[in-house]
Amino acid sequence: MPISWRDAMAIGDPKVDDDHKKLVNLINAAETLAAQAQFAAMPALLQKLVGYCQDHFPREEEMMAGLNYLDIEAHKGQHVQFSRKLQLIVDKYATLKSEGEQKQCCTILINFMNDHFVNHILKEDLKLKPFVRKPAAALGVSLLSDVAKQSDEDLAKRRAQRNRDVEYQLPPYLSHLLQRLEYFVPELPPPSSDYTSFDKLCEAAICRRIDKVLVFFHRSNPEVVRELPIFFLGSPEFAAKFREAVSKLVFPVIWESRQVRMMSTSFDWTGVDDENFWDHLKPILKETILNAWAEGWDQLKLVENRKEDGTKVLQVKEQTKLLRSILQPSDPSVYDLPKIANREIETFKSLLDTATDWWAKLNSAWQIVTDIYEQEKDPRVFQQKAREGALRDNLLEVFNRFPEIWGDFLVLACHRIFPRISTTFLESFTTNFGRNEKEREAYVPYTMRYLEQVRAHPEIRTRERKEEEQWQEQMKQLRNYLSGRTPADQPPGAKPG
Numbered sequence: 313m314p315i316s317w318r319d320a321m322a323i324g325d326p327k328v329d330d331d332h333k334k335l336v337n338l339i340n341a342a343e344t345l346a347a348q349a350q351f352a353a354m355p356a357l358l359q360k361l362v363g364y365c366q367d368h369f370p371r372e373e374e375m376m377a378g379l380n381y382l383d384i385e386a387h388k389g390q391h392v393q394f395s396r397k398l399q400l401i402v403d404k405y406a407t408l409k410s411e412g413e414q415k416q417c418c419t420i421l422i423n424f425m426n427d428h429f430v431n432h433i434l435k436e437d438l439k440l441k442p443f444v445r446k447p448a449a450a451l452g453v454s455l456l457s458d459v460a461k462q463s464d465e466d467l468a469k470r471r472a473q474r475n476r477d478v479e480y481q482l483p484p485y486l487s488h489l490l491q492r493l494e495y496f497v498p499e500l501p502p503p504s505s506d507y508t509s510f511d512k513l514c515e516a517a518i519c520r521r522i523d524k525v526l527v528f529f530h531r532s533n534p535e536v537v538r539e540l541p542i543f544f545l546g547s548p549e550f551a552a553k554f555r556e557a558v559s560k561l562v563f564p565v566i567w568e569s570r571q572v573r574m575m576s577t578s579f580d581w582t583g584v585d586d587e588n589f590w591d592h593l594k595p596i597l598k599e600t601i602l603n604a605w606a607e608g609w610d611q612l613k614l615v616e617n618r619k620e621d622g623t624k625v626l627q628v629k630e631q632t633k634l635l636r637s638i639l640q641p642s643d644p645s646v647y648d649l650p651k652i653a654n655r656e657i658e659t660f661k662s663l664l665d666t667a668t669d670w671w672a673k674l675n676s677a678w679q680i681v682t683d684i685y686e687q688e689k690d691p692r693v694f695q696q697k698a699r700e701g702a703l704r705d706n707l708l709e710v711f712n713r714f715p716e717i718w719g720d721f722l723v724l725a726c727h728r729i730f731p732r733i734s735t736t737f738l739e740s741f742t743t744n745f746g747r748n749e750k751e752r753e754a755y756v757p758y759t760m761r762y763l764e765q766v767r768a769h770p771e772i773r774t775r776e777r778k779e780e781e782q783w784q785e786q787m788k789q790l791r792n793y794l795s796g797r798t799p800a801d802q803p804p805g806a807k808p809g
């Protein structure tokens with residue numbers, strides 16, 4: 313099967329890429345000669361291949377030295393090995409007399425070249441790609457901190473690159489392994505300016521900003537099996553109930569604020585919609601609305617009292633009971649919400665920030681996390697590979713970019729979308745937050761709560777183990793196929809994925 317060169321195979325250095333293209337041509341030429349039984353022409357081709365090694369390897373090694381590439385010595389070792397084995401084949405071929413022997417030797421040569429192409433160029437040489445383009449970047453990984461520096465153009469290029477990755481062809485029983493992760497990402501409705509008063513416009517603008525956080529968490533992947541109900545922020549039903557709670561319990565507090573009332577009278581809201589509302593507001597009015605919002609939630613908090621005997625009790629106000637009843641799911645399987653206490657009220661409060669629109673930031677962070685998930689956990693051969701632990705490190709970095717409590721939800725969202733972010737991954741991820749459960753609960757309370765529920769359902773772990781075994785089996789089949797050990801049709805006894 314001839315190899316066709318694709319942009320995704322390039323490392324970004326024109327000379328090195330030209331060399332690799334020449335090698336592809338030599339591999340294809342060797343296959344053609346062998347297929348046409350032109351064995352007499354083979355020594356000339358072998359000499360070209362020897363010439364390729366003599367030109368290409370020093371060129372690539374010089375480039376690596378210039379990039380201060382850490383793995384240079386191991387990489388050079390692979391070049392030496394390839395050159396030595398090639399010389400053995402060249403010497404052997406010169407001694408062969410019969411066509412049968414020459415044919416056999418050609419098959420060995422073609423397998424050897426293909427193996428070098430797949431296991432050296434597409435794996436080892438491609439590791440140089442991030443250094444060629446961005447010398448400071450970590451191997452194969454873009455950290456979230458790079459996002460801020462990326463222009464729209466960079467992101468567009470990156471997307472185009474991502475989409476090219478899937479052009480590679482695998483036999484049908486493995487082809488699903490190269491497909492990009494597909495899942496449903498809901499979008500916000502277009503902005504509206506159809507409001508009859510400042511109050512209504514302001515309320516709609518607040519709801520839209522909250523929706524920008526909630527809708528982000530509504531992404532879902534029907535292909536991924538998750539037995540337990542979704543965390544409350546991920547549920548559209550919760551979003552509807554939350555809006556109801558806000559209009560009944562928090563908006564009245566905002567409109568009671570004399571400052572908001574006074575400042576809103578001088579606001580010219582012609583041509584303003586619920587999206588650009590915040591751009592038309594003076595910073596002081598934004599801050600005043602945010603303070604009133606926080607005040608509305610703080611009033612709902614549980615108050616600590618002491619009984620006569622000195623024991624502490626948390627007093628729940630009538631309004632808080634109302635909040636609890638509004639936010640209850642229609643059925644426990646729809647979403648998981650702990651009994652609302654002060655931590656939950658803090659979470660609800662964090663959903664509005666009148667100074668920051670989180671939508672773009674959340675989506676950029678998600679894009680990077682998705683890329684790294686695919687680079688670390690997905691087998692597609694022509695993409696950069698991330699080191700083990702890269703996903704964990706990036707998720708930890710997420711915690712610093714958003715209100716602290718959202719990190720927990722982002723990790724749970726990954727679990728809902730990415731098939732290999734299992735509860736075992738979550739379990740080991742939470743160990744970054746403390747030495748024992750109590751310590752961890754302070755940082756990732758909702759993930760800890762989720763894991764506690766998982767423990768009551770041993771069948772979840774059984775399913776995950778089975779899925780991981782199937783996955784490893786498919787990886788074995790993929791490796792065997794790529795190294796030429798199995799033919800393009802389905803290997804005997806293997807179950808289709």
Ligand SMILES: [Fe+2]
Pocket residue numbers: 332368372433437
């Ligand atoms: Fe190379």
Ligand SMILES: [Fe+2]
Pocket residue numbers: 372387391432436437
């Ligand atoms: Fe190389």
